[in-house]
Amino acid sequence: MSDEIIVELNNVFLKSDRGAPVFQDLNFKLVAGRSAIITGAAGSGKSMLAELLVGRRFAYQGSVELFGQVVRRSKKRTIRKVRRKIGGIGGIFDLVPSFTVAENIMFPMVLVGERKKVRKERLLNMLTEFSLLKQATERPDRLTRVERTLVQFARASVANQPLIIVDEPLAGLDQKTYERIFEYMIKISCSGRSAIFLSAETLPREIPNSDSYQLINGALV
Amino acid sequence: MSDEIIVELNNVFLKSDRGAPVFQDLNFKLVAGRSAIITGAAGSGKSMLAELLVGRRFAYQGSVELFGQVVRRSKKRTIRKVRRKIGGIGGIFDLVPSFTVAENIMFPMVLVGERKKVRKERLLNMLTEFSLLKQATERPDRLTRVERTLVQFARASVANQPLIIVDEPLAGLDQKTYERIFEYMIKISCSGRSAIFLSAETLPREIPNSDSYQLINGALV
Amino acid sequence: MIRINHILKELFRNIFRNPGTAFGALLSLTLLFLLFDIFWVAAGTSEQFYDDLLYDLQMEVFIAEDAEEISLSQTKEVLLRIEGIRSVTYVSKDVARQQLIDLVGVDLLVGYDSLNPLPRSWQLTFASEYQTRERLDAIEREINTFDDVSHVQYSRNWLEKAERTKSMILDIGMVLGLLILLTALFNSANNIRLMARARAVGFYQMRLIGAGKLFLALPFMLEGFLMSGISAAAGWGLLYYWKGKIEFTWLEIIFPAVDDIILFCLATAVLGVISGYFGIRRLLKV
Amino acid sequence: MIRINHILKELFRNIFRNPGTAFGALLSLTLLFLLFDIFWVAAGTSEQFYDDLLYDLQMEVFIAEDAEEISLSQTKEVLLRIEGIRSVTYVSKDVARQQLIDLVGVDLLVGYDSLNPLPRSWQLTFASEYQTRERLDAIEREINTFDDVSHVQYSRNWLEKAERTKSMILDIGMVLGLLILLTALFNSANNIRLMARARAVGFYQMRLIGAGKLFLALPFMLEGFLMSGISAAAGWGLLYYWKGKIEFTWLEIIFPAVDDIILFCLATAVLGVISGYFGIRRLLKV
């Protein structure tokens, strides 16, 4: 089971909206239970990789497979299913402004039609785990940046999503807060779920169960 | 002339939207030609300081003076005038999405009714200085994060605004890009204009003409 | 189940967060539908009005003074055999006198008994398909050839005007009706877009997490349904209320059948669903 | 100068980025104003219609068969002195006969010369202030007391209905007019909000750089001005076009004076400015 392939990109070519090439013959494979740390300069395409994985962007050449399913523009249903298995933090993964913290965290469970009892229980778990109990009924615009990130963590974990994409959640943090968030990242990596950590700087410490890649000239090395 | 006081905060008290105290007896003074580097943890209130200075938020106690004028909620005209003298980068200072790069950069000059010839000339200067000539007709949503920051730099400089507020423009950048932006920050500091640099981490190098402060427990030390 | 809950919650959120917009939408849709209803009623009323008038449309065939009674009954037979003639009523000199008395109010011919100057005549009425100028003209021409007949008379000009007015009202009604329905569609789509656009960021995020388009669109489509349905009903409600208050003696106001009104309200509600979908569609392309 | 340029540029940007919304707004405003115009015309027409009818409103004072000619001229004097009576026309038996001929088309009284059964009468007309039931009733009562008079007659019921209908149409027109103007205001404010909300982030940023509220609101206020003005004019244009096509013989359609129409269009355009301001106001509170 542990050899199950979660993400597989083969010979992916991608252009930006302005037509500049971003990915050139990109290959990437992620096995269930392991994580990937991807570092790359500003504009190297880290956020675009995230967009590629959730089916917000499509390669003009090459194949993108998640959970054994090919993600293509025409396959709306597949994309929807794949997205429900991905938890996103940072980058393009923002909160829904009109939802409270609790509603935001619960939304992935609403989508799959989880039972009310389970929902309540998991929500409480998440609020406790990420120390958000006091903020449960606030809306995102009344949260600090760190709190928003924590809610995203909770939302990405609430439905046991098998893949988590973390797009630079450590940017612009002071040391203490940095450590706090970093702990959560390590926790995810140890939980048996897979994660993709995107970051401009190399991370200060090792993350268990993970492989490091660098995004250079549109390819992963 | 060089002793002209640009910013003066006296005994400022400020609460966040959720009622938590952010500034408690904050005092700050900035003299023309000098810059301030303000570091503080996440949630310490750096961005709120920026909001205070541009009249987006108001102290419930204490006085805020910019360019010798008291900024108060009731003084709409003063606030407008003060804002036109401030160039903002990062944080709350985003670009206007419906304007092109050139229109964004020119906007401060449009507001003061600058002559067309002057406008064209300065725009060209800015586009050249920040290497944005190719992007002049693009809209912000087609720019990379770094390009957006550069446009903000250009907009903050185009009308020779005497004060520049820079809110964490270095967050989440790789080393090379970091250096590039840092150079621009130093350039501003050497230009005789005043700047306030807000950052979570301590900056790696000295910035000329500047004093460093730390934002701790709602006060500057 | 939980999804239905979510959808209803979103619906109420939309409406209660934008009470002004919701009210404005309701008001403007109601007025648009009122305009539509008025023209519908006007068309029905004018149709009925003219039909009533036409039903009584008579052709008077005046009988020559010297025609013999025996010959007349033959001619009457011939008349009855002409296609399109519904009835032939013989008006004797005496009946004509009585009709005049009814008209004027006094018997003007007192002491005139031997010398009634009024002509005899037949009054013809027609089957409704024949109540057009063309056909009546043809019949008139035919009758004019008869020996016993001195002259024939029917309100030709009046019929022409009636025909023209009827078709004109129908034309205007159609054009206006289409315009109004189009506008209502536009209008409610716009209102829904207005409510939805403030939440575009949220849609983007919900889509990213795996929410389907329909799931996100449903509250807005439901809203369109309610808005249009309610305002269509309100439009008719207003008209019925006013109908109770006004009294036209010279015109009987004809409302469409209640079934038709209910159908209309349902149809506009469906239109509301469509407009809701169009209002939201572009915002879901994320 | 440059700011005016900027404002105009923004205006065109608004309209051309949202052609659907702009067109929808124009269409729905035009129809709303059309509804308003129709009721304005209906009110004017019915007023004129009833005024015309009332102008001809006559009271017939029938003279007793045995009244002497000498006494009559005295009575006429008295009649003329009654307040509110505009004219008194004497109708002799011969004139009455002629009137009957005009009415019926043939002289029914041929060879009747010595024995004209028609009564003599006076036909009274009234100053317009006196054309109400109350006042006419009073006059009727007064005249009935005269010796020479056999009876008095005027269309009392008809006058009552006319009065009621007139005031009802005016009432409905007022209510509807207010509703429509309110809706138009709501509607165009909503449309402007719709166009503006998509740009709310931009407003926030422009405000931060020091743009004034008015500066940002002006393009939208101008847009409201144009939209409302154009659609008000279009509404009247449609009505004029249709007026040329329809012909009512039984009713003269009365349009308001051109000055009033122009004033109306200007007023709605100003309303558009206000609605533009209200549409944008909340978005500028940053």
Ligand SMILES: Nc1ncnc2c1ncn2[C@@H]1O[C@H](COP(=O)(O)OP(=O)(O)OP(=O)(O)O)[C@@H](O)[C@H]1O
């Ligand atoms: N939208 C908000 N609603 C309520 N409270 C807020 C909001 N934003 C910030 N705060 C509060 O105000 C304080 C200062 O926040 P601010 O964003 O100014 O900090 P910062 O130093 O800029 O942090 P960061 O490094 O995350 O940008 C925080 O402690 C937080 O509690």
Ligand SMILES: Nc1ncnc2c1ncn2[C@@H]1O[C@H](COP(=O)(O)OP(=O)(O)OP(=O)(O)O)[C@@H](O)[C@H]1O
């Ligand atoms: N909105 C856009 N329109 C056009 N081109 C874009 C856009 N966003 C990014 N790009 C291009 O795509 C490339 C990758 O951008 P992306 O944002 O994925 O990089 P990144 O590694 O996430 O950078 P950052 O560290 O700034 O987040 C950039 O080189 C840029 O040229």
Ligand SMILES: [Mg+2]
């Ligand atoms: Mg990125």
Ligand SMILES: [Mg+2]
């Ligand atoms: Mg900040």
